[in-house]
Amino acid sequence: MSRIGVFVCHCGLNIAKTIRVSELAEFASTLPDVVVARDYRFMCSTPGQEMIANDIKEHRLDRVIVTACSPLMHEHTFRKVIEKAGLNQYMLTIVNIREQVSWVTSDIEEGTAKAKALLNGAVYRARLLAPLSSRVIDVNSGVMIVGGGIAGIQAALELANTGKKVYLVEKNSTIGGHMAQFDKTFPTLDCSACILTPKMDAVLQHPNITLMTYCEISEVKGFVGNFDIKVRQKARYVNHDKCNACLACTEKCPGKGISEWDEGLVKRKAIHIPFPQAVPQKPVIDRDACTYFLKGKCRLCEKVCEQKAIDFEQQDTFIDVKVGAVIVATGYNLMDTSPLVQYGYGKYPGVYSALEAERLFNSAGPTSGKVTLRDGKEPQAIAILHCIGSRDKNNYEHCSRVCCMYSLKFAHLFKEKTSADVYQFYIDIRAAGKGYEEFYNRIIEEDVKFIRGKVARVAESSDEPGRLIVEAEDTITGKFVQLPVDMVVLSPAMIPREDSKEVGRLFNLSTDKHGFFMERHPKLAPLSTMSEGIFIAGTCQSPKDIPDTVAQANGAAAEALTIVSREKMELEATTAMVNPASCCGCQNCVRVCPYGAPLFNYEKGVSEINEALCKGCGLCASVCPTSAIIARHFTNEQVLAEIEGLMEF
Amino acid sequence: MSQAVTPYLEMSQAIIEAGGEALKKCYQCGTCSGTCPWTPITNFNIRKLVRYGQLGFDGIEDFMWGCSTCKFCVDRCPRGVELIDIVTAIRNVYSGGGMLPQSLRSFVGSLAARGNPWSGDPAKRNDWAKEKYPLYKKEMEYLFWTCCTICYDPRNTRLARATAELLNQAALSWGIPSIDVNCCGESVRKVGDLELFERLKNTNLNYFQANSVAKMITVSPHCLVTFKKEYGEDYNIVHFSELLASLIKEGKLKPKKDFGGIKVTYHDPCYLGRHSGIYDAPRDVIKSLPGVELVEMKRNREQSMCCGGGGGGLWMEKLKGERLSDLRVEEALATGANVLATACPYCITMFEDSIRTLNVDDKIVVKDVTELLLESLEINIDEPVGDMCEIV
Numbered sequence A: 001m002s003r004i005g006v007f008v009c010h011c012g013l014n015i016a017k018t019i020r021v022s023e024l025a026e027f028a029s030t031l032p033d034v035v036v037a038r039d040y041r042f043m044c045s046t047p048g049q050e051m052i053a054n055d056i057k058e059h060r061l062d063r064v065i066v067t068a069c070s071p072l073m074h075e076h077t078f079r080k081v082i083e084k085a086g087l088n089q090y091m092l093t094i095v096n097i098r099e100q101v102s103w104v105t106s107d108i109e110e111g112t113a114k115a116k117a118l119l120n121g122a123v124y125r126a127r128l129l130a131p132l133s134s135r136v137i138d139v140n141s142g143v144m145i146v147g148g149g150i151a152g153i154q155a156a157l158e159l160a161n162t163g164k165k166v167y168l169v170e171k172n173s174t175i176g177g178h179m180a181q182f183d184k185t186f187p188t189l190d191c192s193a194c195i196l197t198p199k200m201d202a203v204l205q206h207p208n209i210t211l212m213t214y215c216e217i218s219e220v221k222g223f224v225g226n227f228d229i230k231v232r233q234k235a236r237y238v239n240h241d242k243c244n245a246c247l248a249c250t251e252k253c254p255g256k257g258i259s260e261w262d263e264g265l266v267k268r269k270a271i272h273i274p275f276p277q278a279v280p281q282k283p284v285i286d287r288d289a290c291t292y293f294l295k296g297k298c299r300l301c302e303k304v305c306e307q308k309a310i311d312f313e314q315q316d317t318f319i320d321v322k323v324g325a326v327i328v329a330t331g332y333n334l335m336d337t338s339p340l341v342q343y344g345y346g347k348y349p350g351v352y353s354a355l356e357a358e359r360l361f362n363s364a365g366p367t368s369g370k371v372t373l374r375d376g377k378e379p380q381a382i383a384i385l386h387c388i389g390s391r392d393k394n395n396y397e398h399c400s401r402v403c404c405m406y407s408l409k410f411a412h413l414f415k416e417k418t419s420a421d422v423y424q425f426y427i428d429i430r431a432a433g434k435g436y437e438e439f440y441n442r443i444i445e446e447d448v449k450f451i452r453g454k455v456a457r458v459a460e461s462s463d464e465p466g467r468l469i470v471e472a473e474d475t476i477t478g479k480f481v482q483l484p485v486d487m488v489v490l491s492p493a494m495i496p497r498e499d500s501k502e503v504g505r506l507f508n509l510s511t512d513k514h515g516f517f518m519e520r521h522p523k524l525a526p527l528s529t530m531s532e533g534i535f536i537a538g539t540c541q542s543p544k545d546i547p548d549t550v551a552q553a554n555g556a557a558a559e560a561l562t563i564v565s566r567e568k569m570e571l572e573a574t575t576a577m578v579n580p581a582s583c584c585g586c587q588n589c590v591r592v593c594p595y596g597a598p599l600f601n602y603e604k605g606v607s608e609i610n611e612a613l614c615k616g617c618g619l620c621a622s623v624c625p626t627s628a629i630i631a632r633h634f635t636n637e638q639v640l641a642e643i644e645g646l647m648e649f
Numbered sequence B: 001m002s003q004a005v006t007p008y009l010e011m012s013q014a015i016i017e018a019g020g021e022a023l024k025k026c027y028q029c030g031t032c033s034g035t036c037p038w039t040p041i042t043n044f045n046i047r048k049l050v051r052y053g054q055l056g057f058d059g060i061e062d063f064m065w066g067c068s069t070c071k072f073c074v075d076r077c078p079r080g081v082e083l084i085d086i087v088t089a090i091r092n093v094y095s096g097g098g099m100l101p102q103s104l105r106s107f108v109g110s111l112a113a114r115g116n117p118w119s120g121d122p123a124k125r126n127d128w129a130k131e132k133y134p135l136y137k138k139e140m141e142y143l144f145w146t147c148c149t150i151c152y153d154p155r156n157t158r159l160a161r162a163t164a165e166l167l168n169q170a171a172l173s174w175g176i177p178s179i180d181v182n183c184c185g186e187s188v189r190k191v192g193d194l195e196l197f198e199r200l201k202n203t204n205l206n207y208f209q210a211n212s213v214a215k216m217i218t219v220s221p222h223c224l225v226t227f228k229k230e231y232g233e234d235y236n237i238v239h240f241s242e243l244l245a246s247l248i249k250e251g252k253l254k255p256k257k258d259f260g261g262i263k264v265t266y267h268d269p270c271y272l273g274r275h276s277g278i279y280d281a282p283r284d285v286i287k288s289l290p291g292v293e294l295v296e297m298k299r300n301r302e303q304s305m306c307c308g309g310g311g312g313g314l315w316m317e318k319l320k321g322e323r324l325s326d327l328r329v330e331e332a333l334a335t336g337a338n339v340l341a342t343a344c345p346y347c348i349t350m351f352e353d354s355i356r357t358l359n360v361d362d363k364i365v366v367k368d369v370t371e372l373l374l375e376s377l378e379i380n381i382d383e384p385v386g387d388m389c390e391i392v
């Protein structure tokens, strides 16, 4: 005979609105082995917790059922409560009557009936629960950060400053990310390079940071506290241990490739560093642009290199890294707007994407910071088009959050650098950050023209060749506007990296339908993921500006620290185990496990489960034909009892 | 002086109930009105129409007739607002009491009384065929759906005969409906008279059922869309241009006559292009003709400009300067084409009107792709055209 206490939570009106909670508690008290049943407004509050603790003592309870919200919210809370009151933490059962009942119905009859069924099942199962003891493992104190934009840089420095070992993996040949492409940053208009390059250098110099540029993740094994990650170092064809960054090679090289850094506006050499302040300052050879790789002749770089650093034979190599936690900070891309034919991107030379415009402002950019069109002329009239592909069900439904602000920044820079008339075509100006509305006001006073209406079409002028006509309705006056300009800047949707789903798969992260990484909880755990020990920061999670990106990076660093600052950590005891006496050796379990936990022991002819890898999902137990696998905390008997309880309704 | 107004939400609710549910989604960005071909030339403003509808403002009646249901705005709206449904619903709600503009009254009246918009005698629906072509029977493969416009409009009966001849030429098994059918109801639905539409639809459905119709050919893209999307049945239905393109490809129809280097431009009818996604078939037909160069207008395919004839537009009087067909004919002229080809009887009517009023009949002619192919096969159907349609 067990002694069960049932605690029904109202969750304010969240639950009480569609479930008769006192009736549920009364019902509970009629169930077998239940010795006390109560309902209360907020079970997770201190008085609620005390109520449970007191009842455990007073009624000598040996099992507790909390009928409340999802276990993701408070299982941990209530486990601690019963543990403090002297019970084994696995003697707790949570019945989720909020997300699974009250939030999905408005019918109180239906809600109450379903809650009773769930509770009945839970009582049947609770009677069969057994105490379990947690596993304790050693924790590796290093952290890997994937992506060296401002998010990755910031997180790396924070963690390294606490004395932890950091591996910063960047797929480009330099760190810096998009921020390194900008000239000025809103809303303060401080120079992007001035605030970013010191941080990039600090990364390079930091004794606790191993910088791994031109690298990609190729395999991730292990689990929180003990990740085993294989990193592919792409061949640079330059031996960076020998190279002294004199860059003599880049001067002589005849090979021409497209400058990714300048958004394809100009060419760069085959052997190159992306931009003058790149970190590291050492070059790589772009195979697809190198005359030697293409035609078998040249090797000029090799001739001029006094360090003998050029190595055409270099191959990709693999590096194994062991860390306790990971921060993914792979950033964003801008949407390719050329399929949106109405805006003429890729068709009319006068149409630019926002990142191309950024490069025109930058003194290290293709025009040395002068705003000129592709034909070298200064624009006389410029239209900036908001929400291109954003807030658009045909493309991306989300608001990209930063484009209103950088469009205002662009207007300012255009006014500063040219004598052009500047127009903003917008739907709403979203300027909700600190100092943003003030910045908006400032730009209005700089005599930028605001036209409220989304642009419908950019067409070629039939009167003046080369000029463009922007067509939109000014929705404030209802007038149809046909505006002749010579430059159009599109603000395209901010979207995830093209490989984000692949990265997600490697790290076992879920992504939303477009590929942004999903956080564990949108409000309370925005930097954690469903994979323990793996955190996300910056624009790989959703569009955001630099202040928010940096705040997240610091937060993710702190989260990672809570793991790697421990020497040991407790893992869930809810793993599976094999009873070798009944295992028939069919290896079904080996085949189905998504985590590679079961291994077949050929000597003994039976499967064995590596508990460190097992996440307790129970797949193996469900396919084992001889029931040799026991999923702890979800044994066949327990699960069948619960089903029986449910079926009674 | 500004006049204060109060939102009249009951009206808004009525629009929603009449099928304008999508009103709620609009965030007034102006993409639709910036895209709509009428905005630059008339006082019609689709975004404003939605706004008036959202708040039930008075005055909506003054501009609700402007839309020709070309679907350009619907394709571009970032919120997925079904604007044509809203237009239809608003017209339904506001003209429920018979408040039709003068120019629409005779066409709606004719549909109600005679089942066709051309004031034609229902008994003479098949007179164009002069008993030369078979009536549809169950064992036949295709029903050639002869829409009202090609039965009654003198110009377009030529299109009916051209189609019939090509069907014979390809040796298909086909027949035309008996005079028991009536208009598919497309225009009247877009004008907002949903009850009349239901009546017309049911008459046709009865005929289709009684005669076990399974496969249909239409020449009017308006009938095509209506049968496909509004009749609630799953007919196997093709537009004649699609059938022609495949007959040519299979070698069952072989264009012969060399046109000697004429330039043809093709206008995508809204109901064939944007509404049905058919862009290539009619072009393939044109490209198969010897001695013909296909030249594109600036706005083509998905971005094609409306002729103005949809949504009741065919029957509405428009002032000079407010006619899309005029602009479109000018665009066609700018390509240097001698022939403006299309694949819809409404477009033909609209363009021929414009060509006459613009006085450019010596520069360009309008032809259906069907007629071009017929000409290339050197089949002559041009006996002197009698007046098939007695205006009653």
Ligand SMILES: Cc1cc2nc3c(=O)[nH]c(=O)nc-3n(C[C@H](O)[C@H](O)[C@H](O)COP(=O)(O)OP(=O)(O)OC[C@H]3O[C@@H](n4cnc5c(N)ncnc54)[C@H](O)[C@@H]3O)c2cc1C
Pocket (backbone or CB within 6 Å): A146, A147, A148, A149, A150, A151, A152, A169, A170, A171, A172, A174, A175, A176, A177, A178, A179, A182, A184, A185, A186, A187, A215, A216, A217, A329, A330, A331, A332, A333, A334, A354, A355, A358, A402, A406, A409, A497, A499, A503, A537, A538, A539, A540, A544, A545, A546, A547, A549
């Ligand atoms: C035109 C424009 C102007 C802007 N102007 C401003 C401004 O003025 N002020 C402001 O606050 N914000 C501005 N922003 C927003 C700003 O760019 C972002 O907030 C910020 O750059 C986000 O940094 P991040 O590190 O998350 O991403 P990113 O800058 O995208 O960096 C991600 C890094 O990860 C690397 N990476 C990607 N995938 C992998 C992989 N699989 N493996 C290894 N490495 C990988 C990338 O190479 C890159 O270096 C602007 C945005 C745009 C588009």
Ligand code: SF4
Pocket (backbone or CB within 6 Å): A252, A253, A254, A255, A270, A271, A285, A289, A290, A291, A292, A293, A297, A298, A299, A300, A301, A302
């Ligand atoms: S081999 Fe020639 S083209 Fe290739 S990187 Fe060296 S200098 Fe450039």
Ligand code: SF4
Pocket (backbone or CB within 6 Å): A386, A387, A388, A390, A391, A398, A399, A400, A401, A402, A403, A404, A405, A428, A429, A430, A491
């Ligand atoms: S931030 Fe502004 S421009 Fe960007 S999607 Fe949102 S509303 Fe549009």
Ligand code: SF4
Pocket (backbone or CB within 6 Å): B025, B026, B027, B028, B029, B030, B031, B032, B033, B047, B050, B076, B077, B078, B079, B080, B081, B083
């Ligand atoms: S395009 Fe769509 S959202 Fe924009 S104003 Fe028109 S209906 Fe509304």
Ligand code: SF4
Pocket (backbone or CB within 6 Å): B032, B035, B036, B037, B038, B046, B066, B067, B068, B069, B070, B071, B072, B073, B074, B083, B084, B306
């Ligand atoms: S359907 Fe065509 S005519 Fe009607 S409002 Fe939309 S764009 Fe204008």
